[in-house]
Amino acid sequence: MSHRLIVLPDDTAKPILDAINAAKLALNIRMFLFTDETLIGAVIAAKQRGVKVRVMLNPARRTGETENEAARKALVDAGIEVRDSNPKFDLTHQKSMVIDNQVGFVESLNWEPKDLTETRDYAVVTTHDLETREMVDCFDADWAHEDFMPHPESRLIWCPDNGRQRVAAFIDGAQDSLWVQNERYQDMVIIERLVRAATRGVKVHILTKPPHSLKAEKLIEGVGGLRILQDVGAKVHTMKHLKLHAKMMLADGRRAIVGSINLAPGSFDGRRELAIETDHDGTVQRLAQTAQRDWASSHKIDLSDAGLLHDLQKRQLDPSRLVLDGAGEPAPDKPKKHKSKE
Numbered sequence: 138m139s140h141r142l143i144v145l146p147d148d149t150a151k152p153i154l155d156a157i158n159a160a161k162l163a164l165n166i167r168m169f170l171f172t173d174e175t176l177i178g179a180v181i182a183a184k185q186r187g188v189k190v191r192v193m194l195n196p197a198r199r200t201g202e203t204e205n206e207a208a209r210k211a212l213v214d215a216g217i218e219v220r221d222s223n224p225k226f227d228l229t230h231q232k233s234m235v236i237d238n239q240v241g242f243v244e245s246l247n248w249e250p251k252d253l254t255e256t257r258d259y260a261v262v263t264t265h266d267l268e269t270r271e272m273v274d275c276f277d278a279d280w281a282h283e284d285f286m287p288h289p290e291s292r293l294i295w296c297p298d299n300g301r302q303r304v305a306a307f308i309d310g311a312q313d314s315l316w317v318q319n320e321r322y323q324d325m326v327i328i329e330r331l332v333r334a335a336t337r338g339v340k341v342h343i344l345t346k347p348p349h350s351l352k353a354e355k356l357i358e359g360v361g362g363l364r365i366l367q368d369v370g371a372k373v374h375t376m377k378h379l380k381l382h383a384k385m386m387l388a389d390g391r392r393a394i395v396g397s398i399n400l401a402p403g404s405f406d407g408r409r410e411l412a413i414e415t416d417h418d419g420t421v422q423r424l425a426q427t428a429q430r431d432w433a434s435s436h437k438i439d440l441s442d443a444g445l446l447h448d449l450q451k452r453q454l455d456p457s458r459l460v461l462d463g464a465g466e467p468a469p470d471k472p473k474k475h476k477s478k479e
Contacts, residue, residue, distance in 0.1 A: 139265040140417035145258040167193040170247035171208040181215040195229040196221040223279040227407035243413040256382035296410035311388040316428040318344045318385045322362040323401040341371035349452040374435035
């Protein structure tokens with residue numbers, strides 16, 4: 138078996154901790170946010186028993202906010218090598234780990250308490266030799282600030298190298314159904330591909346975050362993309378029981394992509410991201426079960442002008458740039474809860 142799925146928060150951090158605790162030779166960890174004290178302790182313990190540990194961290198958000206400094210200090214104080222990723226990337230948003238050069242974790246989750254306990258997230262564990270070797274090769278290249286070239290036969294998907302092409306091709310190959318869980322739907326190439334899938338008869342189920350969670354400067358493309366998808370027949374829902382942080386696509390119940398890639402231009406063009414495509418039966422079946430369970434406890438997003446006005450005004454966001462009918466008027470009454478599961 139070359140692939141295995143971890144579902145968060147269902148599976149807890151235990152599979153990740155168990156893997157770290159089993160490391161004997163090497164740990165290569167790359168993380169956007171690394172704040173969980175239990176995982177920090179496990180990595181330090183690996184170093185103390187003789188494992189060669191290297192950790193690559195994103196230095197700061199685009200706003201300049203730094204959140205990894207406590208982890209960086211603790212790891213460095215323990216004698217662990219810690220570096221920022223290649224500065225040619227706007228951000229290093231990849232979340233991954235390779236153990237003993239043989240077991241790779243491709244994750245949507247950050248190593249922070251929220252992503253381990255409150256959000257829908259996934260990790261695919263691979264023991265495929267080509268994939269684990271490629272993960273280490275890319276780690277080495279970014280560690281040294283050198284160029285990296287993805288392997289043409291690999292199931293790994295890298296941004297900014299081949300991400301948009303691979304995700305677009307994945308959507309183009311869907312024949313019957315497409316389940317998508319992602320925070321952002323802003324990249325016009327990917328929105329176009331999803332529109333084409335819906336118009337050729339593919340049943341497209343979109344799970345996303347509510348519009349008010351978008352940054353103000355991303356409202357136009359974020360809301361516009363969702364409205365376009367809904368207009369062509371895609372079903373657009375948001376979760377009720379969990380926060381959505383996953384980045385997952387499932388096509389025809391047979392193929393899936395899991396990783397760190399948001400469906401936004403910044404992810405495809407300027408960030409170091411990693412995802413993996415899989416057709417492993419057990420992995421795909423569990424993804425399908427999880428997606429259907431999440432859908433059953435979700436609700437349709439009201440993307441009408443009135444619905445968007447109400448949603449945005451809850452967070453005191455200015456809806457004027459969206460040119461909505463009624464912008465500037467008093468907020469409408471709160472809509473009744475939607476009972477339909479579509």
